[in-house]
Amino acid sequence: MAIDTEQDQQGEIARLRAELDAKNAELEALRSRFEAENTDLVHRLDQFRAIFENAASGIAIQNVEGVITAANQTFLGMVGYGRQELLGLPAAAVIHPESAHRTLADAVRQGEAAPLRDERKLVRKDGSSLWVDLTTSVLTEADGTPRGFVCVLHDITARKRTEAATRESEQRLRQLVERLPVLIHAHDAQGNYVFWNRECERVLGYGAAEIIGNPGARALLFPDPDYRRHIEKLHSDASDFAGWEAETAAADGSVKTILWTRISGDSPLPGWAAWETGMDITERKAAENALRASEHEKKLILDTISECVLYQTTDKRILWANRAARALAGGEPKDLRGRRCYAVWHGYKKSCTASPCPVDQALRLGTPVEAEVEGEGGRTWLVKGYPSFAPDGSLAGAIEVATDITGRKxxxxxxxxxxxxxxxxxxxxxxxxxxxxxxxxxxxxxxxxxxxxxxxxxxxxxxxxxxxxxxxxxxGLLAIINDILDFSKLQADKIVLSRRPFRLRHTVRTVCNTFREQSLRKGLDVGYDVDAAVPDTVIGDEGRVRQILFNLVGNAVKFTHQGSVRVRAQILRKGADPRQARLLFTVTDTGIGIPAEQLDTIFDPFVQLNWAKNRKYEGTGLGLGIVKRLVTLMGGIITVESEMGGGTTVHFWVNVELPG
CATH class of the missing domain: 1.10.287 (Helix Hairpins)
Structure with a gap:
C-alpha cells in the first residue's frame, strides 16, 4: 500500500515534471517568439523613423490640444524651425492668419473624425510664407478616443505661384481683350455667350450683362428668324471663318455691318470654346456704297456732256472713255480699252509728232496743259490734258478732255x-x-x-x-461842238493830260466868277472855299480841272432856282510819297435834286434827267459823261448824292503832284 502510494507520488512528480518541462519549453518558445517580434518591431520602428524623417512630405504630429509633439526633417525645413524650437509649440504658431480657419481638431470636437484635406498658408520662423497641401488624420486610442493628429504637408508654393502668375496673365489678357478697339466675344461649348468686350458694348449698345449667359441674346442681335437660323448654323459648324460680314441689330435700332473672324480650338481664356473678333465696317460700307453711287453719277454726267473725256495710262493706253468719245471713235468701251489714243484718233503707230500733244506735255510737266489741235475734216479741237496722281504722289496717268470748237472758231x-x-x-x-x-x-x-x-x-x-x-x-453851239470834240477824243483815248504847275485857288475863283452874272440874275449865292492846307501851287492839268468844275458848277446853277452853290477843295495825302496827293472837290447846291432811280446813270453819255428833257433844261447830255471820263483819266472817282427838292452834292478827287 505504501509502495503504491510512493509510486503514485513519483508518477505524479514525473507527470508534473513533464508538464513543467512542457511549460518551460512553451515559455521558451514564447520568449523566443517575443524576442523575434520585438526585434522585428524595433526594426520596423527604425524603418518608420527613417521613413518619417526622410519622407519627401512634411509630417507633423500634434496632440488633441493642438500642440506639436513630433515633426520630421522635411517639415522642419518647411517652417525653418529647429526640432527643439518647434516641439511644444501650438500648431497655430506656423499657420498664417489668412489660413486660420476651421481645423480637424474643431471637427473632432464637433463629433466629426473624417480626414481633412485643405490648402493652407504657413508662416516660417523668419516671417516668410509658403503654401502647402495639408492632409490631417485623427490618431485614436484602442477604444477609439482621439489622442492626437497626424498632418502630412506637401509644399505647393511653386504651384501656387504658377497659378497666381497664370491668373495674373489671364487677368491681363482679359483686360487687354476687354479694352482692345476690336469687337471680341466668345462662346462656350453650348454656344452661349461667355464674353462680351467693351467695344461690343460701344458699337452695338448692349451691355455685357444683357448678353453673357442670356439664351435670347442672338434674338436681340439677329431679330430676323431666317437670318438668325443662318447665323446659328454657321456657329454650329466646327470650322473657322474669316472676313464674314454680318448685319447685326444694335440696341438703338440701327443695323451695323460687322466683319467677323472666328477662331476655335486653342482658347486664350478658360471656358472659351470659340471666339470671334470683329470690326465695325458700317461707315466703310456706307462710304463704299456712296462711292459706287458717286461713280455711277459721275459716269452718267460724263456720258451726258458733249466733250470727249478719256482716262489714259502714262503710256497713252485708254482705260476709260465717255459716250461722246466712244461715239466719235465709233466703238464700244471694250473696243477702246487698252488701245493707244493716237492710234484711235489719228491711226498713228507712235505718239503724236505733228504738233505738241497737250496730254504728252501734261504727263511730262505734271501740270494741266491745254492747246488747240487741228483735227480731220478741218475741225478744230480744244484739248486739255490733266495729270492724274496715285495716292503716293507718283504719276498714274492723264485725263484728256477734248471740245469741238470749230463753230466757236x-x-x-x-x-x-x-x-x-x-x-x-x-x-x-x-x-x-x-x-x-x-x-x-x-x-x-x-x-x-x-x-x-x-x-x-x-x-x-x-x-x-x-x-x-x-x-x-x-x-451855246460852240459849247456843244467842244463837248462833241472832247467826247470823240475821250472815246479814241487821244486826250493827253498835261503836268504843269497852276494856282488852284485862282482856277476855282475863275470858274465861280464865270457864273456870277447868271447867278445874280437868279438871286443865287455862288461861292467857294479852298482849305488852308492846300498849297498855292499844285502840278497837274489845270484845263481839265477847270473843265470838270465848269460842267459841275454850270449844272448846279442851271438846276438851282434859289439858295446857293458852293465849291469846296481839300487835299488828301495819297500815300508814303510826300509829293503825291489827291485833291478832293465837293460841289453842293440847293437845287431841284435828282430822282433816286437815275443816280446810277447820271454820268452815262447822252443821258438827261427825264423831267429835264424840255427846252428849259435842254442840252446834249454829254457834260457829265465827259466829267466822269476826265476824272477817271486823272486817276480819281466821282460820286453823287441827291434828294428830290433837297439839292445835290457831287464829290470827286483827282491825283496831283505837289511842288518839291
Missing amino acids: RSEEAMRRARDLAENATKMKDEFLANMSHELRSPLNGVLGMLDVLLDTDLDAEQRDCIQTALQAGE
Missing part, C-alpha cells in the same frame, strides 16, 4: 472781222467828228467875234437884244 473769226469793220467805222466817225468840229469852230468863232464887235457899235435896244440873243446861241 468760225464765230470768233466772223466777230473779229466785224470788230475790225466796227473799229474802222468808229475811227472814221471820230476822224469825221474831229474834222467837222474844227471846220465848224473856225467860222463859228468868226461869227461870234463879229457879233462882239457889232455890240460895240451904236445900236438901238432892239438891235442890241437881237445881237445878244444871237451871241448867246452861238456860244
